[in-house]
Amino acid sequence: MQNLSNFTTADLSCGPSRLALRRAAKIGTVAMAGALFLAAFAGCSRAPNPDVWATVNGHPIMQSEVDKYYQNKVNSMQQQPTADEAAMLKLEILHQQIGEEVIRQQAEKLHLVATDAEVDAKIAQLKAPYTEQQFNQQLKAKGLTLEDIRRDYWMNMTTEKVLNKEIESKINITDADVANFYNLHQADFNLIEPQYHLAQIVVTPIPAQQIGNLQNSKASNDADARKKVQGLHNKLETGADFATLAANYSEDPNTNSSGGDMGFLHESQLKSDPEVYAAITKLQPGQITPVLTITQGPSKQPVAYIIFKLIAIEPAGQHPLSDPRVQQMIRQQLHDSRSRLLQSAYNEVLRDQARVVNYYAEDILKNAH
16 A cells, blocks of 8 residues: 555656656666757757647647646755756656656557556555545645546556566576576675564654654654554554554654565664664564663653564574575565566667657757857
């Protein structure tokens, strides 16, 4: 489930969706200088409608579509961009939109577009944690409409369908591939110290602009923070799912979207906080710590209350290829690497085959002085 409170106009299909930004290769990202070069020597005349900033096989991409995402992006910045920075950002946004339009047109050719029923199901999941009023308030706060969200989901799901058919279905990682990778990278599987796979739920008494959890839950003061974190700990002790509580209530925007997962931490990292290290080393995988108070400065002012969960421990030493976890990690890494390569090549080919005119890039060069 996606987190509505994190939605921006970057999530719109008419702008670069979060999926598109995470996997820029999927929509053929190239250097902006290349976009300017192509625009300069394409010999295209300016579109009769000045609101048309680009076309893909004759399909227009409008200035308003770029402006909506641009304004949302600027609103999150600490300072306003310079004129050149603003133009560069708009050029990047437009480039992403062109890439999405190329994918959209390919999806129609392959009959792989997402259906209304599929989009409706995703929207229902998104709305589930909220009342109708809360959901509408979230949309309004982000300057979005329900139709914007629907377009975003439609584009993301359509892109996934195309890539699954054209790329993912053709990737085959063999046992020989895994063995060759291991032989070339054996040192990477020789841990010089133990590593701890942890997850966390964080509650802070400090006001924050970004929370990111599904319930938009934030403690307002120290007493509220203590009450909230103790309540969460009580739920965990009675069998509540750690990842679900972290996604809904943890106040750390870096980990709550992944259910509090922190990945693997080296033992030396944990030892930097003796209290945390002592609490974690008492655990067996699957167990949680008591509520730990994190303080700051000579006054020992509380800045966070944290519950850690130990997921797994990787001991020091050489991990053999026969270890199923090693094999799975290598297989996943090889798959992801090959997928990125093929996606990048695929989208470059699609762009080569498309008739793309970037009028905004032309105007930048024309007005350079």
